[in-house]
Amino acid sequence: MIYIANVTLGGTDYRVQLDTGSSDLWVQPSTSPLPNSNQTSTTYNLTYGIGWAYGHVSYTSAAFAGISVPQQAFLDVSSAQNPALTYGTSGIMGLGFTSLSTIDALVNQTGQSSGRSLLYNLFNDNPKEPNYIAFSLQRVSDPSDDIEGTFLVGETEPQYAAVNDSSPIPTFPVQNPNRWNILLDAIIVGANVISVNTTVPNAPSNKAVVLLDSGTSYTYAPVEVCQAIYGNVPGAQYNKAAGQWSVPCNAEIDLALQFGGQVFPMNPLDVSPSSLTDPNACVGSFIPQDISSIGAGNFDWIVGDNFLRSVYSVYDFGDFDSSGKMGNPYIKLLSLVDPNEASADFVSVRGGVARSNITYNAANSTSSDSGRTTVSLSDDITDTLHKVSIYFPAMIAVMALNALVLLLLVVGGLVYFLRKRAGGPRSRRNKGRATPMPLEPMSTESFVDNNSSRGHVYEPVSMALTDDTFVPPSPAFHGYEGGLKPGRQLIDRPKSVA
Template sequence: MSVDSTVNDMIYIANITLGGTEYRVQLDTGSSDLWIKGPSSPLPNAEQSSITYNLTYGIGWAYGHVSYATAEFAGINVTKQAFLDVASAQNPALTYGTSGILGLGFTSLSTIDALVNQTSQATGRSLLYNLFADNPSEPNYIAFSLQRSNDPEAEVEGTFLVGETDPQYAAVNDTTPIPTFPLVNPNRWNILLDAVIVGSTVVPVTSVVPNAPTNKAVVLLDSGTSYSYAPSDVCQAIYGNIPGAAYDSALGQWSVPCNAEIDVALQFNGQVFPLHPLDVVPTSLTDTKSCVGSFVPQDISNVGAGNFDWIVGDNFLRSVYSVYDFGDFDSSGNMGNPYIKLLPLVDPNEASADFASVRGSVARDNITYNAANSTGSGRTTVSLSDDITDTLNKVSIYFPALIAVMAFNGFVVLLLAGIAIFWLCRRQGGMSLPRTRRTKGRTTPMPLPLESILVNGRDSVHSGGSPRHQYEPVSMALTDDTFVPPSPAFHGYSDGGTLKAGRQLIDRPKSVA
């Protein structure tokens, strides 16, 4: 199906059918609940329960009854889907012409499932969980691209697919999977960020999330967030050296000259993903003649309840083709570990030309990003800058000559020493020449291993444990530049946290090749 519309690149919308009626919803990988505010409540052909709740989001809220109806999404049917039939709401998604939000996250984050779970029932599962359970022939992953409306030359069109990838982005199948964090039983689409690369500068990152590896940051990939929320020092590194750029405390964002091209890339699992410069410095929503920084400085570690350090939103996701895989099922119906695959869609040089044509700047060329040192899965990967690589190449070429010169100098020293000893012996008489050692000492110095010079010790990717599911009625579906702390978390899960969908899933095909 197509992601059929976007409003100022702030929100991405698709269609879902409930009880035979079609509704437009915001696609949100940062939450797991489906809610609809129709012309009236209850919705047509819906079964309304007595359970009520007020869903609290990063911005806004939605209040209504937990209800059930048949559902159809992306051409796939679900016989009974739980959702919140909303009677009243205040949420930015509604101002953009939608009827609600469709959460694309894990059931373990679903508030609706937590509420139904308290009644000892298991009918509150998320839409994607039920979709895969009711349709075992569908591989259990979603894949999408997000279009960029502010670039007239953009070739990326928004698409959303379930169980398949867009043929034009088939190369995503050959990319290295990026594990979630934690590796086992995550409740969000969290992954580990290696570093931020700004031009030729590598900006290191850190984490406050328990058990996170050293020199990594835990980030939530959230299609429901328009911008990205990052630590202040990272935003300073991105925008602080730009002439004319300044942090606007009233706005809560950086104000940046519109013609300032900033080349930024994010590195995940050793892979570098450039952003389009139009997404790093978008035009302001209130004044189209001014521009802002799309990386918003904000400490969200407390808001994220210690589960993530950043929220990475649409300003990054527009630059990649994303696959969110919920994990393959084995012959017993147990779900494997989930993962993400990302295919970079931005050619930095072409993106610079796009930026220049839109903003009236001068296009750049030969833009490259050197990956930071990265450790993952217990294996160290080292990427060297061009200067270091050139130096090492020169050393390898001239090293034999250097050894020859050193050997010749050593020979001359020994020869002079021998002549001096012989002369002394001749003068002192009777003194014999010293005996030669049978085993010569090794005089060539052993260099330190290259990796011990260039690589600091780092922990391998934390494999995580197998905790019970935690339910948290939050969504990071931000469509503005304000952040409100979410409601407290729910806890508990009747089946102890085991993700099973029954024997229906035994013959489910594997996900991405």
């Protein structure tokens, strides 16, 4: 249900949940303040999709994956209610961008810079370390599981080295994102392609913006998508009290998600896992929720561990060019699921007959709802086209003037030729060369975007937020009994800490 690693704070190891859906680090030590730390008077209550954590902002040395940071801000929690604690952890380590960090925003009010996320500081203090993380998620605790659970900083597992050759999937937005959001092309169930759409401003209408969140056990998707996945399964029905679908355990659902034109099959055991309350019953791991308002216009879905177990994931904060400038962040995914082998795995656990020759037909990832083709242009080209559109009327006017001059010259030459043939008087004007009016070249400086030349950088260290401008990042997900209306009681979702 959750994935755990050790982080060292003040010389002591603490077990924390790894969460790509958030950016803050907090631990609840056995005694507060945490040993070998400097506790400040600043307090805060971090609120998650499920649960909360309250404590003091503190500073201490930190180490993670063998890389050290001399001073790291974190939340020294004295009181908390969070599902992660029930699995033997002491807290949560956010692996997102610093711009989403509440602790960073709080610390920046005091002029400090160490409040940035732990990953930011790891890479910043160790510039020779490649700035990406990579992980695979083991399906079960059985050591015989085909997929070994690994988490690496700055390197990839040799057995998954093929991920380096896969196509990068850009974040959304492409530059300076707050979350590990990417665009979903479609969802494929068997031979059926389920189209998706978005409510996120400026996102393509035939895509969905999804948050890849290792801190969420299941996937939260629109109601109609979940209906399309489970609605045609014999014996499946929506359990309103539980807020999810009940699915016959022997019903194999072959499903894949498509990102960047690439299809990534899921293991059917992850599409309908065993119920947490009844191991003899199975449930749909795609939870129907309208989270457009919860995502605050930033994402449409939360894609959790039920999908991430089927891929090897690389989260890259941006490649450096020869001048040391960092490019835009991106994600790379390598499929770890062979559909036919996954069907055999399903049958070995649930019974039935294994399927063969399972294929998924990729949806057209570039066509829009109207049948048009969407072409992505670089920022430089877009900026150039914009400036051309501004100067275009002037260009037309200049060309029209050129045409008029040429026309007059042609007419004049014709008149002169006719007069010469008729024996009339010759012109005594000085000889010359008729040159069209030159088209003034647009200054190359007008095409230089001072911002685009920077590329993506780590999020700003400080924007001098003050008490009246600081607004903590909104929680990534809430579930409310009976819907998503404010004031209704939170219901217990399966360990989502998006």
